[in-house]
Amino acid sequence: MLESGDFEIGVGASSRDLRLTTTVTVDAPAPTRPLSMESPVGEWLAHPEGGPRLRAALGAMEGSGVATDPEILRMVESLPLNRLVAMSGDRLDTTRLGPLPDRTP
Known part of the structure; x- marks a missing residue:
């Protein structure tokens, strides 16, 4: 470092x-800290690699306002990503995230 x-x-x-x-x-x-499915959504969004990936996955989720409504996004920032996936009824496609970024820039 x-x-x-x-x-x-x-x-x-x-x-x-x-x-x-x-x-x-x-x-x-x-x-940056390594990302995992237990990392908060806010950490994912702030990460230089993970942020764009998660935003794309959220944007592709049918019938969800998470990607388009800043207030909803703020409400879920503290949730671990795996909890958001569960709350979405597994509609949030984590394969869109690709390999988890685990290195610092």
């Missing part, structure tokens, strides 16, 4: 004899 921040780099004969110093700023992407 790469840490963001400002880092001072020094070059010299020793730590007491630094002849050149500079500060380098590192911008690292925020780490």
